[in-house]
Amino acid sequence: MSSPNDEAAPVDLDALRAEIDRLDREMHERLMQRSAIIERLIAVKKTSQSGSAFRPGREAAMMKALAERHSGLLPLDTVESIWRVIIGTFTYVQAPYTVHADISAGDGPMRDSARFHFGFTVPYQPHPDARAVIAAVAGGRGDLGIFRLDQGASAGDWWNGLIGPDRPKVIARLPFIERDDHPAGTPIFVISKPLADAAMRDVVLYAARFERWRSEAAGAIAGAGGEIVCTTGVAGQLSMLFSVPGDLDIQALTDLLTQAGAAPAEIAEIGSHAARYRSDRG
Numbered sequence: 001m002s003s004p005n006d007e008a009a010p011v012d013l014d015a016l017r018a019e020i021d022r023l024d025r026e027m028h029e030r031l032m033q034r035s036a037i038i039e040r041l042i043a044v045k046k047t048s049q050s051g052s053a054f055r056p057g058r059e060a061a062m063m064k065a066l067a068e069r070h071s072g073l074l075p076l077d078t079v080e081s082i083w084r085v086i087i088g089t090f091t092y093v094q095a096p097y098t099v100h101a102d103i104s105a106g107d108g109p110m111r112d113s114a115r116f117h118f119g120f121t122v123p124y125q126p127h128p129d130a131r132a133v134i135a136a137v138a139g140g141r142g143d144l145g146i147f148r149l150d151q152g153a154s155a156g157d158w159w160n161g162l163i164g165p166d167r168p169k170v171i172a173r174l175p176f177i178e179r180d181d182h183p184a185g186t187p188i189f190v191i192s193k194p195l196a197d198a199a200m201r202d203v204v205l206y207a208a209r210f211e212r213w214r215s216e217a218a219g220a221i222a223g224a225g226g227e228i229v230c231t232t233g234v235a236g237q238l239s240m241l242f243s244v245p246g247d248l249d250i251q252a253l254t255d256l257l258t259q260a261g262a263a264p265a266e267i268a269e270i271g272s273h274a275a276r277y278r279s280d281r282g
């Protein structure tokens, strides 16, 4: 239907709107076709045994491909959020899950991140601190937990709850497409129960304690391509969460730190994720 303002070119406008209606029907049809594949995916991935359908490496690769092929007027923010909702929701349809969020540094950014990356169909459950989130994920079947990386020393060494073979582990770092001015750009870690064969190991995360720290050790981590994520003092020791590339094994890492004058008193892997990806095309 035409409105009074449209009268300059009614025929063209009707034709354009007909084209938009056709594209909308087609997009909806394609989404329904996409959902029809889910039952076969559940069977192939044996999702009902593991209780979890997440394939974080596949998701990272899909989001990178999306950013690389995107062009035109539609903002990357918009396509990224649409695909995050599609992927998060399709994963939910394969095996329902809740996103548990640590809101100790505020609910707003966590809720924005959860909604941007997982959509509104997936339930969002706020918790007062990291310990409660880790307990909820450990006690659930295929649930996820989210924490912000920039928590500051006052949050304590919350990552200790991830140490141990059966404890939840970091499976992703979000956003997958990093850029300045990202609309939900708070850097977050996603945890789940260990994903036996589905974990991505481009970047591996370690929790370590040091009786003595040296700036040379920070240089050694950076020199190896790693990153110190959070540090806090605990009982006279320095407790640290840091990442290094996955091809550096724990022995080589320990040797590297020891040579730099900071032999770890304890060191344990607490998860891993896909290589970070930055796009400046936002």
Ligand SMILES: C=C(O[C@@H]1C=C(C(=O)O)C=C[C@H]1O)C(=O)O
Binding pocket: 041, 045, 053, 054, 055, 056, 058, 059, 086, 087, 088, 090, 091, 094
């Ligand atoms: C569909 C899959 O499962 C999940 C959902 C995806 C999607 O909807 O595209 C992608 C990765 C998985 O986290 C899959 O494994 O391919």
